[in-house]
Amino acid sequence: MKDKSAVSALVVVVLAAIAGCGxxxxxxxxxxxxxxxxxxxxxxxxxxxxxxxVREGAVIQDGNFRANVPPGTYKLELSGQKVVSVRKQKxxxxxxxxxxxxxxxxxxxxxxxxxxxxxxKPGTRTMKLDLKSGK
Numbered sequence: 001m002k003d004k005s006a007v008s009a010l011v012v013v014v015l016a017a018i019a020g021c022g023x024x025x026x027x028x029x030x031x032x033x034x035x036x037x038x039x040x041x042x043x044x045x046x047x048x049x050x051x052x053x054v055r056e057g058a059v060i061q062d063g064n065f066r067a068n069v070p071p072g073t074y075k076l077e078l079s080g081q082k083v084v085s086v087r088k089q090k091x092x093x094x095x096x097x098x099x100x101x102x103x104x105x106x107x108x109x110x111x112x113x114x115x116x117x118x119x120x121k122p123g124t125r126t127m128k129l130d131l132k133s134g135k
Contacts, residue, residue: 025068026120028058030127032078034105038063042080042105048072049117069120076116078131080105107134 028046032039039060048054050073058067060080081102091097109115110131118127 025070026122027068028125029066031063032060032129034131035133045077046074049075071120071122073119075114077114078106078110
């Protein structure tokens, strides 16, 4: 009987250890505004700058996003499109249609050459990104 209870105790310890491992991610939510206006749609990418390489992304919709990332220090890269003009062209059905012409919404200091960093600690984190276009 001792062997059976020892095995049962070992199984409990192993299961507890496995359950405790989890994905150990922090919940990060926040808002993104550009020149005081909520960003209608876009994406935010978290790239870890310390420890093991991690890249996680989230969708920005109506100025809000939610991501799950392991704790660490991250560079934030934002991307999105804004309509700058419209052109007319023939559609597949032969009818005229308007096609939006877009360009990157975020200046490079928030995009390809981002200066935005954030330290994510274990647990839940709320961020507020109030960005300026520099116009």
